[in-house]
Amino acid sequence: MTKNIKILFLLLIISNVAFGHKNTYFKKKYGNIELVSSTYYYTEDINKNLIIGQYAEKLSELLKYNESIQIYLNQDSTIKIYTWQKDINQKDESASLNIMINSPEKDVTKCLNFIEKSILNRDKIQLEKINFQNWYESNDLSINVQEVLKIKIYRPNDIEQLPKTKFFDYYFQNNNFHVISTVSCAIRELDTFTEILQFVEPKYYVLCVFTKMNALQIFEASCKYNFEEKNYYLESHKTELKIEKRADYFTSFRPYKISSLGKSNITLESMWGEDLYLYSLSKKIFINDLEKQIEK
Incomplete structure (x- = not known):
């Protein structure tokens, strides 16, 4: 046997x-x-x-x-x-x-x-x-x-191709993934998910998390100073983007190449280069098919 x-x-x-x-x-x-x-x-x-x-x-x-x-x-x-x-x-x-x-x-x-x-x-x-x-x-x-399952187990750091992030992390507990901010002014839970497929920090204080094949969560979290109270506090917010599936989309999740572009833009390129997306952090504008927009 x-x-x-x-x-x-x-x-x-x-x-x-x-x-x-x-x-x-x-x-x-x-x-x-x-x-x-x-x-x-x-x-x-x-x-x-x-x-x-x-x-x-x-x-x-x-x-x-x-x-x-x-x-x-x-x-x-x-x-x-x-x-x-x-x-x-x-x-x-x-x-x-x-x-x-x-x-x-x-x-x-x-x-x-x-x-x-x-x-x-x-x-x-x-x-x-x-x-x-x-x-x-x-x-x-x-x-x-x-x-x-009551025990917290943090995201492993053994795989070179899945590098450790600087300002964010997650742990698994009670059958959920808990995404946390690890910036100096506050270690705080930002959200929980039943699944995490990709976890990438393309630029300082910005985290991209695929929780489904077509669902991308973008977290922004950084320390701000309150002049009246004379202390730092965590300012954070989350944006969810829907990624359109191609007709020939593979049955399993294929990781994207997620990169910073300029001061406030993020690009997402599919594994084989057939799809390209752009998201503006400052204007909160998402271009779902960048190549088609350029060709117009």
Whole structure:
């Protein structure tokens, strides 16, 4: 069983190459957890996988399970769920317990549900195979999962292509992403979202967050001085922009190249350069298709 699953995982990676696209691949250890992340592109899905790995370590501690666990989180068009124990008769690099979750998008609570069920039922996994999908899809959270989700886990800083921002950050807690300002005068929560796909700071005190494939949140937050009260305070506001989907839009989110232009403009260019957008921070004007406007 172990050998077959390992082969399946390798085939998933090879198939991405065969179809002209190679997934991003990243490994990270958290205590007894080895997290293997595979995603279509460099998006916040990688950081979400790393957050799941950190929660998995805390969950295994709560369940008093100290044996090694390898968790494969692979972005795939269909949902496929597997878990298996190491075959003591085979010499390979498998962990004592191995978990593979393939899905288009990862749900943190569903992943933790499945990880917990895998740990608790590890000695009878072969008999429980028919329940794997139900374990993952269940909306009933155990006390253990609820407990670990109370812990704040901040945005990881392990991926070079997803650089740390200077004036903003986010943490995950109770199944929500909490976006915060980290400017010197005030560390304050700005908003919460159920999903974050891209998190980019194109210029000082400006943050661009894709929370859906076609929904962009632009935060502006900076310190201002109150001369009457003689102190600094945080001034912030948010603008939501709708990005028109192309007819041939890919099924998964593709990150944009988001850049600063001049003193108060932001440009967004799609991955393959087929779309270009412009937003004026000062005038609050959004040009949805810049090339078409230029051609007029």
